[in-house]
Amino acid sequence: MLHNLVRLTRYRGLIQSLVARELKARYRGSVLGFFWSFINPLMLLLVYSFVFKYVMTAAHDPKVEPYALFMFCGILPWTWFSSSLAESSGVLISGGNLIKKVMFPAEILPIVTVLANMIHFFFGLIILAGFLVWYQRPLNAGELALFPVAVAIQLILTLGFALLLSALTVHFRDIRDILSNLLTFWFFATPIIYPYFIFEDPTKPGQEMWQATLLKLNPFTHLAISYQEILFFAGPVGHWKLLLLLGAISTVFFLFGYFVFDRLRDTFAEEV
Amino acid sequence: MNAVTVENVSKFYKRFAHKKQFQTLKSALLSRSLVRDLEPDETFSAVKDVTFTLPAGRTLGVIGRNGSGKSTMLKLVAGITKPTTGTVTVQGRVSALIELGAGFHPEISGRENVFINGIMLGLTKKEVARRFDEIVEFAELQEFIDAPVKTYSSGMYMRLGFAVAIHVDPDVLLVDEVLAVGDEGFTHKCLDKFAEFKRRGKTILLVTHSLGLVERFCDEALWMDAGSMKALGDPKRVVGAYVTNVEESEEMELAAGDAKAQESATTVSPDEPASAVLPDNPIESATGPADMFRATEGRWGSREIEIVDVSLTGKDGERAHVFHSGERLDVRLKLRAPVAIEDFVVGIGIFNAEGVCCYGTNTDIEELKAKRIFGDAEAVFSIESLDLVEGTYKLDVAIHKIDGYPYDYHRLLHTFRVKSRTKDVGIYRPKHAWQFSEAVTFTRPDAPDKS
Numbered sequence: 224m225l226h227n228l229v230r231l232t233r234y235r236g237l238i239q240s241l242v243a244r245e246l247k248a249r250y251r252g253s254v255l256g257f258f259w260s261f262i263n264p265l266m267l268l269l270v271y272s273f274v275f276k277y278v279m280t281a282a283h284d285p286k287v288e289p290y291a292l293f294m295f296c297g298i299l300p301w302t303w304f305s306s307s308l309a310e311s312s313g314v315l316i317s318g319g320n321l322i323k324k325v326m327f328p329a330e331i332l333p334i335v336t337v338l339a340n341m342i343h344f345f346f347g348l349i350i351l352a353g354f355l356v357w358y359q360r361p362l363n364a365g366e367l368a369l370f371p372v373a374v375a376i377q378l379i380l381t382l383g384f385a386l387l388l389s390a391l392t393v394h395f396r397d398i399r400d401i402l403s404n405l406l407t408f409w410f411f412a413t414p415i416i417y418p419y420f421i422f423e424d425p426t427k428p429g430q431e432m433w434q435a436t437l438l439k440l441n442p443f444t445h446l447a448i449s450y451q452e453i454l455f456f457a458g459p460v461g462h463w464k465l466l467l468l469l470g471a472i473s474t475v476f477f478l479f480g481y482f483v484f485d486r487l488r489d490t491f492a493e494e495v
Numbered sequence: 496m497n498a499v500t501v502e503n504v505s506k507f508y509k510r511f512a513h514k515k516q517f518q519t520l521k522s523a524l525l526s527r528s529l530v531r532d533l534e535p536d537e538t539f540s541a542v543k544d545v546t547f548t549l550p551a552g553r554t555l556g557v558i559g560r561n562g563s564g565k566s567t568m569l570k571l572v573a574g575i576t577k578p579t580t581g582t583v584t585v586q587g588r589v590s591a592l593i594e595l596g597a598g599f600h601p602e603i604s605g606r607e608n609v610f611i612n613g614i615m616l617g618l619t620k621k622e623v624a625r626r627f628d629e630i631v632e633f634a635e636l637q638e639f640i641d642a643p644v645k646t647y648s649s650g651m652y653m654r655l656g657f658a659v660a661i662h663v664d665p666d667v668l669l670v671d672e673v674l675a676v677g678d679e680g681f682t683h684k685c686l687d688k689f690a691e692f693k694r695r696g697k698t699i700l701l702v703t704h705s706l707g708l709v710e711r712f713c714d715e716a717l718w719m720d721a722g723s724m725k726a727l728g729d730p731k732r733v734v735g736a737y738v739t740n741v742e743e744s745e746e747m748e749l750a751a752g753d754a755k756a757q758e759s760a761t762t763v764s765p766d767e768p769a770s771a772v773l774p775d776n777p778i779e780s781a782t783g784p785a786d787m788f789r790a791t792e793g794r795w796g797s798r799e800i801e802i803v804d805v806s807l808t809g810k811d812g813e814r815a816h817v818f819h820s821g822e823r824l825d826v827r828l829k830l831r832a833p834v835a836i837e838d839f840v841v842g843i844g845i846f847n848a849e850g851v852c853c854y855g856t857n858t859d860i861e862e863l864k865a866k867r868i869f870g871d872a873e874a875v876f877s878i879e880s881l882d883l884v885e886g887t888y889k890l891d892v893a894i895h896k897i898d899g900y901p902y903d904y905h906r907l908l909h910t911f912r913v914k915s916r917t918k919d920v921g922i923y924r925p926k927h928a929w930q931f932s933e934a935v936t937f938t939r940p941d942a943p944d945k946s
Contacts, residue, residue: 324594
């Protein structure tokens, strides 16, 4: 397994070209082409701004302003995470031709999916950065230093999921459908469209412990909170310890995902 | 040094029981059988205990019928699938021409695809860049290289795939029946490229149905049958054995087909008048009116005289269905006339697969005056030399009155195949010879024509 993992470094060039191809192919034929990578997140942000400014004005915590920007901080990384998972679950099957006909380390396919989505995430970040400046959010260099750490941890976690899901989906095709539903639930179980502290508010009656616990067990909660603290909320990033813990867990999870993938590797050519 | 070593290799494919096909993750988890279910319930062996070595610089041709495990063998050597038991060792870089252009992305240009495909096959970006012009030139796609691959014709697609794969500069080249990728000219170019590989001492493993190519091009041939090695060795000998075997099974197949056709034809009631089968067709002779060229199989007639059995025999007198061009062929008709009949004509017609009548005659045309038939009789139509080109032919045999009233008419019920080493075309092969004046000279081909 470790041998195979090391071998992957030899395929850097291939991964690079495949990611580039993925990005190029996605917008090939459209008039605006690559600009869609910017326009999509921009439009998303504008829609949210409109909705929370003019439609659902009272639906959110007054401490969190501008609400659209807050949501955007969580939605961008979530989009990276969820599209990576959704796409990678089917990637071995759709790339079956490669696995069956060419000598090709299959893990490249889910890895490319995750990386291509990461690039889209980066494009979104440019838009986000523009709006952070526009709204004059308090950013400081110390906090921003944690940002690459959060991205790296999310990358490792996402890769772990992508490898595991892509390998299992070859044998259990139901996973793709289960996953799309699960991701919807997962989205709402993560503090993205609501701030995490609504469950920690002691003044609110009817607050139940299990909700807060569920939220804490969700690995993406910690990523989302970290991003929000780094980019949106003023004050120190209080979440960094849990973030680093998640980093350790993610690494273990990634190795587990790779292990499962490696064990199932030889069955792919026959099953896809 | 052996470039390819295959030792006791077997490959089993899983075949899952009916239940397993509806297995889902949920039920697997519920019954805690996730791991167990990844094991096969039943296996199908695609390759059984194959052992061979291929020394570096040699060319091995793998032949065999569809489904005999040739391609699986190639994938095992390529390392795309792993053997269930046994070991495969390959020295040096392998390039497998199995599916050309696998991994081309339709939306991006040929240029980008060449790079990605080349890297996939093991080149570095620099190496691809260095060979790029050569690849494009080989594929004959200079004009279209910047167009998206989805706009390519299938021939262009395959040519580009072939060009990339062949320029990977492998030590071991695996080819799976990909020579049909282009027009005649391109095929020649591919063959030249293979020959160049051979000259440069590369090892080639070629899976093909083109037996001539194996004979001409390969140092050794491997014949696989139902996953096992049937023969390995000198290409001429192996190909010869294979051809004989194929003829035997074709023979059986044709015999079975004939039996079936005749059986279904007898479901046409013998009392049914001929007009019911071919309403506007007064049968006068086997080469008669245009309607006779309608290729409807069947059997009809009053059966006052019955054709009980039709057999084709070759030069050894054995019943057969496969004959070689130029050989003797006897068509034997067993006739039975329960009552004595004086008005009858025996006819025969040979049709090719397209339904074109190659030859037809009957006793009346040849001015044989019928006198009497009674009881069991036999009629033999002897062809001294079967001068037909290669192909499948069908026979009409009939016995009828001079005015066409059918006693028993077998329409296209009997099939035979003609094999020929010479791939000449047309319907009829006249006896011929070439003669040239001294100003014209020819060299004999390496493999003399055996026909």
